[in-house]
Amino acid sequence: MTVSFPDLVEKSGKPHSIGSSERIQLSGMYNVRKGKIHLPVNRWTRRQAILCGTCLIVSSVKESQTGKMHVLPLIGGKVEEVKKHQHCLAFSSSGPQSQTYYICFDNFTEYLRWLRQASKVASQRISSVDLSCCSLEHLPANLFYSQDLTHLNLKQNFLRLNPTPSTSRALSELQRFTKLKSLNLSNNNLGDFPLAVCSIPTLTELNVSCNALRSVPAVVGEMHNLQTFLLDGNFLQSLPDELEHMHQLNYVSLSFNEFTDIPGVLEKLTAMDKLCMAGNCMDTLNLQVLKRMPHIKHVDLRLNSIRRLEASEIDFLHHVTQLDLRDNKLGELDATVFNNVEVLHCERNQLVTLKISGYFLKALYASANELVHLDVYPVPNCLAYMDISRNHLENLPEWVCDSRKLEVLDVGHNQIRELPARLFYNSSLRKLLAGHNLLGRLPDRLERTQVEVLDVQHNQLLELPSNLLLKAD
Template sequence: MLSSKSSRARFKRPEFRSAPASVGPEQVIRKLVAQSRTSGRLNLSNRSLTAIPNALWDDVAESTQKVDLSFDRREAADAYWWEVVDLTRLTIADNMLEDLDPRVGMFEGLTVLDIHNNVISRLPEEIGALISLSILNVSGNTLTSLPAGVFALPIIELNLANNKFSELPVSIGDFKRLKTLNVSNNKLISLPTSLNQLTTLTTLNLSGNELELLGDFSSLLHLSDLEVADNRLARLFTAAENSLKLLQRLDLRRNQLTSLAPEGETIKFPALRELYVSQNTITKLGDGILAESPHLQILDVGYNKLTEFPMEILGLKELKRLDITNNSIGKLPPELGLLEGIDAFLFTGNPLRGMPLGSTSKILRTLRDKIADAPSPTIQSHLSPPGSPGRRPITPSTQEAASRTVDLSQRSLAQLDSSCFSELSWTPSTLVLHHNAFTRIPEAVYDLAYGLTTLVLNHNQVTEFPVKSLPNLQILNLASNFLASLPSSPDFPALRELNVNHNRIASLPPRLPFPQLETFLASANAIDRIDPNTFRNLQHLYVLELADNNIAHIPPELGLCTRLRILTLGGNSFRVPRRQILDKGTDAVLTYLRDRIPT
């Protein structure tokens, strides 16, 4: 048996002391290098380095000099890289490197190389040996070219922004897996035709160059985000007809455009959601783009030379934000008030008279009131049982008929018979039933199944999701009801926006069966866990709100949903990511999560 004295000696409480004052930056770097041998990740950003530290190459130094800085991770001091784990991520950003050491080619397991914001003027040919490299960030240097070996690498994301490229090599088309290409803020005058060979590209940033024409992009079938701001574009493409079927965002600000498309030119962007063309010299929008972009939600044409309101805008039924600031428009058409989905309308700096001050809704209402009402069929009193508050004739106004909208909100309705729409001469596409007393989806809704695109049922007492197919429904608002679950059946193939905020949903299905879903709002429910597979098949999802639930853990794989533009997670019980990360925004959260996916 051990004596109490020897026991105390053996199990003596460790003393916690700070690192010796003599420990310098070089020793700290050695410690980081040693730790990276077990993590595969090394971050030496912002350390005033002029070269990659010798500790990265010198496997003898770690065995002859030991430093203890009380880091949590145990050091593998005498191990070689190949005896522990491959280095997969190397970040040496925000330093003063003038050259990249050719020995970097030794790390064949490297998947991420980030050397942005240095003063590197050329990359070594040895970089072509990084056969696993998928992300290369060399932005903020002084590069004018890339070594030939780079173009054979399996790169998915390439950032060349803020360098000195005056041209892109023809070899740029050799990237077979490239999804994101950023060449903004260089000195490009033209683009090689081989750029059209990047058929996997989804994001392309060409802003801040000297381009006068884009050329042929017809093969970029997966392109969803195109930025070409701050160039010299007078027109977009060389061909008279171009189509980018998946393009959702187009930024053309601060160019030399006089119209969106020349007379007789058709540019089809059927999936376009956001179009920014402010600070050009546009005198006429034309229908070359707008007529072929029915789902446009954000249109910014501010600071141009428009003298009349572009009537083509009236066909954009899904528009949510419209900016015509600082043009010379003297009059707004009353029909603009029919675009009731607009929640932000900016028009200052135009010589408009008689426009009221106030909210967007007030302005739109003022415009609607200028439309003369005309006789319209009456919806007969089949709305609720006799004697109920909701039983009275309802006559749609002219503006409701024009927009094919039936608004039966705030009428204390509990039922809606199938015959209530029988005398309408038009088929409703939008049905507004919020603030009533429905406990289930009214049967009359299913009679409109093939024409209905928008159904608004928030603030009712609905306990179940629609049980029958609504094949053309695009917007469904079921917020503030009593829903406990969501379906797993594929009965809503066109649904783009689903709002189930403020319900009683405790869990989500393994996969949401809405292939076209772009916006999913499920805040203020009782969701306690999320499975990243729930969202993985949603290729168009860009808004995901899960705030104010009971979620205890955020899976790192959620970071793979890279199309997300808005992700809200606050008000849950998880501790990671921390609040400081959440406050940095969606991109920071997704990056944080991806960095924690086990390799």
């Protein structure tokens, strides 16, 4: 069961719009007694009672619907028949501070309706609570009525580690949730790492992104069941060595921090297969570090300041299949060391030359550079998509015509004067974008071509050959 903000707390401390709330299930004026059953019915008080959402709400002022309201959470509690009084039910909340209200109904029909409806509520168990984007400065007390939470979302609030006033519920109390698996504290005002979460043994996913964190404490190594650890958008420059004790950890996201190197402890996290360090402060990619991380298949280093790849006595990096280096400051790139790469992103660098291994290459994204030379060897027979637009290429490399699975080719915004005729005979090519070049002519006739989209706008073409599309299906 998932419960959202209105089910747990209202900012004013009172239920809102009781008279018109769509969440009201039952309501009426009945004889009510709190916590004491051994009193004659004429000693009880006539009050308004409302079954609203997951709570029983009872007015504290006689014959009043506008006074202060008592809220009794029913989830996990009890609804029981009271045999000593006719048409009477006992409503009890769960937990060590349990409270009980007794209500005597006017007739059996009312009694039965309340018994059926309230019993359904009491039998439920809260497993997921979403309190994101609620402007919370501290944790609401009602949150702790259920100890069975498995998922808690507190994203984008104003939570701090030590709230004021001192009576407010602090984040240190989160350790009371002994069954919690997923906790999202991202986009708050923590400033420091919330140590209490390290005492939740069941936690498998923790998100503390965007909290101005400057360090991660060594005690995180005690979270032996943690699998996903999101630390994006902080001011981190290092990680503690104790992370190596987190053997279940398979996803760590470190994007948009202040790392200047790949943290050495990641070599010990062998369950990880993706390195997520976009938006950091790296100016050199040390390939020797990647060599010591054979479990990493996907490398994401976008939006750093990388100017070169450092490769002293390095062998092939067979394990990397996806490499993302877009939006860096590379002037040249020899990526042949990644001999099993399938997808390469290197858009928006300053590349003049680019060398890639073609053995398993499936997609190449190299637009918005200054390329004059593109070398792929051997011929990439698995290549399906290539974008080399917005460069300084004067000729299309011959190997492109021999790439048997190429479906989409974008060479727009270059300085290409002629397209090889045999390019159009490629049986897999469906889309060819060659606009904004210097093309002066096209083949006289496209035969046996499978091209479906041909873009040659903004070139130097004076006319299209009269038979160009005569045999183009």
